[in-house]
Amino acid sequence: MPNPSFPAIRMRRLRAQPWSRALVAENALSPADFIWPLFVVDGENRRVPVAAMPGVERLSVDLVAEAAVEAASLGIGVIALFPFTDPAKKTEDGREAFNPDNLVCRAVRAIKKAAPGVGVLCDVALDPYTSHGHDGLLDANGTIVNDATVDALIKQSLVQVEAGCDIIAPSDMMDGRIGAIRTALENTGHQNTLLMAYAAKYASAFYGPFRDAVGSAKALVGDKRTYQMDPANSDEAIREVALDVAEGADMVMVKPGMPYLDIVRRVKDEFKMPTFVYQVSGEYAMLMAAINAGYLDRNRVILESLLGFKRAGADGILTYFAVEAAKLLRAG
Numbered sequence: 001m002p003n004p005s006f007p008a009i010r011m012r013r014l015r016a017q018p019w020s021r022a023l024v025a026e027n028a029l030s031p032a033d034f035i036w037p038l039f040v041v042d043g044e045n046r047r048v049p050v051a052a053m054p055g056v057e058r059l060s061v062d063l064v065a066e067a068a069v070e071a072a073s074l075g076i077g078v079i080a081l082f083p084f085t086d087p088a089k090k091t092e093d094g095r096e097a098f099n100p101d102n103l104v105c106r107a108v109r110a111i112k113k114a115a116p117g118v119g120v121l122c123d124v125a126l127d128p129y130t131s132h133g134h135d136g137l138l139d140a141n142g143t144i145v146n147d148a149t150v151d152a153l154i155k156q157s158l159v160q161v162e163a164g165c166d167i168i169a170p171s172d173m174m175d176g177r178i179g180a181i182r183t184a185l186e187n188t189g190h191q192n193t194l195l196m197a198y199a200a201k202y203a204s205a206f207y208g209p210f211r212d213a214v215g216s217a218k219a220l221v222g223d224k225r226t227y228q229m230d231p232a233n234s235d236e237a238i239r240e241v242a243l244d245v246a247e248g249a250d251m252v253m254v255k256p257g258m259p260y261l262d263i264v265r266r267v268k269d270e271f272k273m274p275t276f277v278y279q280v281s282g283e284y285a286m287l288m289a290a291i292n293a294g295y296l297d298r299n300r301v302i303l304e305s306l307l308g309f310k311r312a313g314a315d316g317i318l319t320y321f322a323v324e325a326a327k328l329l330r331a332g
């Protein structure tokens with residue numbers, strides 16, 4: 001029985017040659033799509049491996065500057081910074097976050113000196129600095145207080161911007177923080193600072209290795225479900241993004257990545273905003289575990305995992321694979 005669609009339609013015609021596949025490819029990855037997260041640690045010429053993230057190291061400020069130069073040479077546009085704070089500097093109120101000479105601020109200045117063309121993104125949340133490991137301030141009952149936390153986040157944002165940060169990225173999930181930070185930036189002459197809101201950030205088990213990397217895992221009392229989103233929800237993500245857009249976000253982010261591709265697609269379709277996705281530490285750890293066990297092909301799975309985000313509607317991707325993927329793309 002001949003197939004009734006023959007000879008008009010044969011889907012395999014366009015798949016037959018590398019050039020014809022490339023000609024009709026709907027999505028592509030570029031190093032310019034990547035934001036590379038780096039963990040900063042005290043000291044000089046110091047690298048400290050992160051146990052649960054094979055291949056990822058915490059770097060001292062001088063090495064962060066070198067890494068930024070490498071990123072620039074590969075066409076990666078933006079570095080994101082996360083500090084491993086000395087436990088002795090952690091307090092209930094996380095005040096090291098507003099120290100203009102803290103690790104993040106020193107790293108921002110070092111990057112701006114060594115690689116002025118690279119954009120620098122700074123996370124805004126108190127968790128690397130608090131003794132309890134939460135993103136916000138606690139009251140006597142252990143409840144995270146919203147509005148006092150927002151005041152602290154404003155202070156944290158301003159020291160980072162003063163240090164030279166280009167993109168402020170609040171990851172704390174307090175209500176109203178995008179608007180409050182936007183107003184504070186306007187009032188202090190920082191009209192051109194970009195805001196990337198971690199708009200739909202879920203309370204996820206996939207952040208485990210990151211909390212180890214910044215040293216907040218052991219400290220964390222309880223969980224973050226009173227401020228991060230319930231993985232059961234999707235409409236709620238749309239409400240979160242709508243608020244952050246209305247409050248002045250230039251870019252919005254969905255986090256984690258791979259288990260939330262449906263959210264990336266909904267957000268992109270609904271808002272047409274510059275939309276980002278974070279391939280988080282647990283996704284990296286999961287892929288690396290399978291790669292190192294020989295179960296998955298390293299180069300192919302790295303690029304496929306990233307291309308999936310573009311297909312889902314992301315304009316850019318925060319990924320620990322940024323440098324490796326940029327090298328793979330360059331090698332063709």
Ligand code: PBG
Nearest residue numbers: 125135171206207210280281282
């Ligand atoms: C801090 C923050 C987290 C991540 C980015 N910023 C952890 C958390 O919310 O507990 C996670 C990144 C990753 O897992 O790679 N608020």
